[in-house]
Amino acid sequence: MQSEQIRAAKAEPAAPKRAAKWQSPLAYLRRLQSATGLIGLIILAAIISPRANDGSVVFFQVGNITDIIRQVSEIGIIALGMTYVILSGGIDLSVGSTLALSASITAMLLMRWSPGFGFAEHIVLAVAAALGASAAIGFVTGLVISRLNIQPFVVTLATMIGVRGFARWLTSNTNIDFGFGQDVSAVFSNVGSHKPVVIGTLAVLALIFAFVLGRTVFGRYVRAIGDNEKAAAYAGVPIARVKAWVYTLCGLLAGLAGVIHAAQCHQGNPNDGVAYELEAIAAVVIGGTSLSGGKGSIGGTILGTLIMGILTNILRLKMVDTNVEFMIKAVIIVLAVWAQSRGKPS
Amino acid sequence: MQLPEEWRVNPLLRVEGVSKRYGGVCALDGVSMEVAPGDVHALIGGNGAGKSTLSKVIAGVVRPDAGRILLDGKPATIRSPLDAQRHGIGIIFQELDLFTSLTVAENVAIRNVHVEKSWLVNSAALDGFCRPFLDQVGFHLPSSTRVEELSIGQMQLVAIARALSMGARLILMDEPTSSLSEDDVDRLFGLIRSLGRNGVSVVYVSHRMQEILRIADRITVLRDGRYVGTRSAADVTPEAIIAMMVGAELAQTVHAASHRTDRVLLTVRNLSSAKLKGISFDVRAGEVLGIAGLVGAGRSELGAALFGLDPTAAGTVSIGGRDNVPPSPREAIARGLGLVPEDRKLQGLMMQMSVKENSTLSILPELAVAGLVDGRQEVSRSAGVLQRMALKAASYDAVVSSLSGGNQQKVLLSRWLLVDPDVLFLDEPTRGIDVSAKEDVYGVIEELARSGKGVILVSSELPELLRCSDRIMVLHEGRVTGMLESSEATQEKIMALATCSAEHANGEPQIAE
Numbered sequence: 001m002q003s004e005q006i007r008a009a010k011a012e013p014a015a016p017k018r019a020a021k022w023q024s025p026l027a028y029l030r031r032l033q034s035a036t037g038l039i040g041l042i043i044l045a046a047i048i049s050p051r052a053n054d055g056s057v058v059f060f061q062v063g064n065i066t067d068i069i070r071q072v073s074e075i076g077i078i079a080l081g082m083t084y085v086i087l088s089g090g091i092d093l094s095v096g097s098t099l100a101l102s103a104s105i106t107a108m109l110l111m112r113w114s115p116g117f118g119f120a121e122h123i124v125l126a127v128a129a130a131l132g133a134s135a136a137i138g139f140v141t142g143l144v145i146s147r148l149n150i151q152p153f154v155v156t157l158a159t160m161i162g163v164r165g166f167a168r169w170l171t172s173n174t175n176i177d178f179g180f181g182q183d184v185s186a187v188f189s190n191v192g193s194h195k196p197v198v199i200g201t202l203a204v205l206a207l208i209f210a211f212v213l214g215r216t217v218f219g220r221y222v223r224a225i226g227d228n229e230k231a232a233a234y235a236g237v238p239i240a241r242v243k244a245w246v247y248t249l250c251g252l253l254a255g256l257a258g259v260i261h262a263a264q265c266h267q268g269n270p271n272d273g274v275a276y277e278l279e280a281i282a283a284v285v286i287g288g289t290s291l292s293g294g295k296g297s298i299g300g301t302i303l304g305t306l307i308m309g310i311l312t313n314i315l316r317l318k319m320v321d322t323n324v325e326f327m328i329k330a331v332i333i334v335l336a337v338w339a340q341s342r343g344k345p346s
Numbered sequence: 347m348q349l350p351e352e353w354r355v356n357p358l359l360r361v362e363g364v365s366k367r368y369g370g371v372c373a374l375d376g377v378s379m380e381v382a383p384g385d386v387h388a389l390i391g392g393n394g395a396g397k398s399t400l401s402k403v404i405a406g407v408v409r410p411d412a413g414r415i416l417l418d419g420k421p422a423t424i425r426s427p428l429d430a431q432r433h434g435i436g437i438i439f440q441e442l443d444l445f446t447s448l449t450v451a452e453n454v455a456i457r458n459v460h461v462e463k464s465w466l467v468n469s470a471a472l473d474g475f476c477r478p479f480l481d482q483v484g485f486h487l488p489s490s491t492r493v494e495e496l497s498i499g500q501m502q503l504v505a506i507a508r509a510l511s512m513g514a515r516l517i518l519m520d521e522p523t524s525s526l527s528e529d530d531v532d533r534l535f536g537l538i539r540s541l542g543r544n545g546v547s548v549v550y551v552s553h554r555m556q557e558i559l560r561i562a563d564r565i566t567v568l569r570d571g572r573y574v575g576t577r578s579a580a581d582v583t584p585e586a587i588i589a590m591m592v593g594a595e596l597a598q599t600v601h602a603a604s605h606r607t608d609r610v611l612l613t614v615r616n617l618s619s620a621k622l623k624g625i626s627f628d629v630r631a632g633e634v635l636g637i638a639g640l641v642g643a644g645r646s647e648l649g650a651a652l653f654g655l656d657p658t659a660a661g662t663v664s665i666g667g668r669d670n671v672p673p674s675p676r677e678a679i680a681r682g683l684g685l686v687p688e689d690r691k692l693q694g695l696m697m698q699m700s701v702k703e704n705s706t707l708s709i710l711p712e713l714a715v716a717g718l719v720d721g722r723q724e725v726s727r728s729a730g731v732l733q734r735m736a737l738k739a740a741s742y743d744a745v746v747s748s749l750s751g752g753n754q755q756k757v758l759l760s761r762w763l764l765v766d767p768d769v770l771f772l773d774e775p776t777r778g779i780d781v782s783a784k785e786d787v788y789g790v791i792e793e794l795a796r797s798g799k800g801v802i803l804v805s806s807e808l809p810e811l812l813r814c815s816d817r818i819m820v821l822h823e824g825r826v827t828g829m830l831e832s833s834e835a836t837q838e839k840i841m842a843l844a845t846c847s848a849e850h851a852n853g854e855p856q857i858a859e
Contacts, residue, residue, distance in 0.1 A: 215718055215719055215721075216714070216717045216718055216719060217710045217711060217714045217717050217718075217719055218717060220703065220707070220710055220719065221710070223696070223699060224696050224699065224703075224707055227696035227697065227698050227699055228692075228695065228696050228697065230692060230693050231687075231692070231693050231694050231695060231696060232696070232707075233655070233675055234653075234655075234675055234685060234687055234693050234694065235675075235707045235708045235761065236675050236676045236678075236679040236708050237707065237708075238676060294696065294698045294699070295698045
């Protein structure tokens, strides 16, 4: 027994003393990497941005800044739901298809359905139907993943293909263009693409999702499952239920992004949203959320979204070829994830 | 230690002063042993004695920190399993490392590239190469049979044939009989003897005392990573070996005052699963029921079955007004069961979450109003229990991975103290933690018992079991082989029941293998 105790005593050095409270500025920057990245990018943008005729920096014009946010809002909204999915240790490849389906449903109901009551009710019903369908897709995806215990990658890959097919079949693979003037679709498109509406939706959703993640039982469960699903099961966390909710929310947000997409594009196109899942995942990952789950934040995802948006913006202001833009983004994604994985115990 | 002269002169394998540390834990501490040509040499010891580490060192899987290995009297550098093979050491792992979708011949010849001069597979040449070895081990099916179609016993023969084909002079077998039928065991033992007659040595690692006495020429006992002694199997008794396994420290452990009452909290009857065979026991209010057994005896599996983690479990588990096996951990918790798992990193803690969040995870709904966690209540509830546990952490918001093992274990225990189940199953709660943290854990066990809870304590450290338990249930290969009152329990009795050596079983149910 005694030898046992000595052995054990050697085995456990005392808990390492926490380093003093002071952190070097470098360490501080490292901790807030995506914020640092964003600031660096803004400075870079200020330097290389073209000047307007009056000498002001084009990048910092209010119109340009709000344009950036509006441009990233669809990806940003999707990325919020994607953050939950990735935090829970999963992935959702189906969001691009869901966006297309949602946009198509919205357009169909606005253009091909004349319910005979007011515009407001008509729009609300059309949007509700699109959101309901999107949430239902997410819910079924979540059920299959948690109950049948199939890898999220495989399940959502199937959903991605299936939902795309469904959207095309539903619309006979045609664009549904919105009308003009006093048409209900034109009214919807005007409201739904209004900058304050688009940016406000993203902002409000980001706040809600950050709050739910940080303060609710559900948010805690999401992180616990992603951190250690086995331990979560031992602790009595209702894993299947939480996962079903996570994918339902992700589907719902993809649907909402689809509604906004339809408004902004003035049409419902069943072929839109291709590769949106990848852009959303990139934003989440650049924001510091670990693909292995458990670690990450909504704030990071918003930063990641803005980084991608600003990058696109300055490259386009500089008239950089779109294909070159893709290559630069590829490098940025790898660099961001590499920088965040450095110096951390695996 | 007296060794036969001819053996001392001519050992095939000689291990000298081998030590190995894992982090701070000393798995092997200056272990020496010798194996003569043709010797069947058993390696035995309790949990954590160092048997498997020593086998891994010999097999080249683990590199020792100190000491050396001599073959035929010459120092041999064994840096990898491949090196070991070159030196004529073959290993038969418990989990056979055969390629199940390849044929028997392909498996036997897998590393003998010289069989095939051309890159086309010539099955006749393969068979010609394998047949003598397959005949030697008594494997008579066509060598073109796929391994996945074989029984475990046949696979083992193939693995041995492969070792022989690589020129093995020493074959190391780790628990080779654990999943064999009695016929297969007989066949294997016949083969081991014939190997011995042909000058091939066998190092036989096992828990099963009777098998060891039946097959081994010599028996080496390890304890706590140290060499205890080597005996000739012909003139040793099971009692003597158990005494060596347990050690001379017979100082009576002070048993904690009993708080046992007559009120039964948990009744288990005929609980069976893939790894459990008809387990029955009761846990009373205020009782600490110790569970002893060697690795693989089914101790953790019992916890998993009780806690709804094993869908194959069937039987009666009466607690919280229900009599069936809980279908899920959630249901088990609802009925008043708790489980502190063996592996706190894998099954217990969320390493990236904070101390506070880890401690309150299982009572979050209690702390929430309309799904919203009440931060103040969470802080006060977790701080209360964490202070009682004397948890040392920079702050309760510190990430759990920054804590020492003992403090991590305290966080996990805190989670269950907050849940406050009627019966708490503790699986190796003091493994890998320091002495003072161990005392704190014993304090928690004592406190739970005093407050009328039931505790099931699984431990590989017998003094710990003797100290904390009111009764000790001994498991061997999924069965209960004994139930000892703490007053009558000794390390020797427990070890005898755990290794299932007949003389010590005192009329308790015997294992009919």
